[in-house]
Amino acid sequence: MTLNHELRYGSVQHPFHLEYNRRKGHFSMATDHMHRHYELYYLFGGERYFFIKDRIYPVRSGDMVFVPSNEVHKTLDTGVPNHERIVLYFNMEYFDQMVDNEAELLLTPFHHGNRVIHLAEPEKLRIEHLLYDMLREIQDQSPGYEQPLTLGSLSERFYLSPSHLSRTFKKNTGFGLIEYIGITRTKEAQRLLRETDERITVISERSGFENFSHFEKVFKSFTRMSPRSYRSGFHQKET
Structure with missing residues (x-):
């Protein structure tokens, strides 16, 4: 099944939300921005520049980017057209649901000095399989795909x-x-x-x-x- 060019789940008011885009041509964000959510960015395909705080990082397919809460950032065009990416947003209410050691473990990459991690091929395939499964579920919206049953x-x-x-x-x-x-x-x-x-x-x-x-x-x-x-x-x- 082919995914739509754009998918969204949740909103900024929720502890977790995401957005997915498959963009054609060239694209740069107009302005820097920041938000209280922790942002996990994954690039399926293409190339990007990622500005975070006071540094620009080159990002390529298979890279995972960790943006801490309230840190200025934006993405920029590299001159290479077309890219496919997903962004997952988590606020502190999301981590407050967990026991302390698990929340600390999940937050550690956001506080580490290295903002960009390049995944080896086995990890890349596993992560993309999980992400695409999630996106297909969001797109299909089969009965019960949203957990609350009232x-x-x-x-x-x-x-x-x-x-x-x-x-x-x-x-x-x-x-x-x-x-x-x-x-x-x-x-x-x-x-x-x-x-x-x-x-x-x-x-x-x-x-x-x-x-x-x-x-x-x-x-x-x-x-x-x-x-x-x-x-x-x-x-x-x-x-």
């Missing part, structure tokens, strides 16, 4: 009143709708905690939870333990 949104989708949907769901399943969603997502999180070595914050997202604190709260309510304790206990049983 009684109101589901009742609109099925053209039923919230009260009627709630009663019908409980009559046929024995569970309240929100309770059922929590159980289903917790079971998926348990499977991922047992079968993968992925970070718990990633598992939280993959299981459909809106943020890490909500994930921990729901997980504990059904399992009587934290996700970290569940994983540790399962691994101890194996040994």
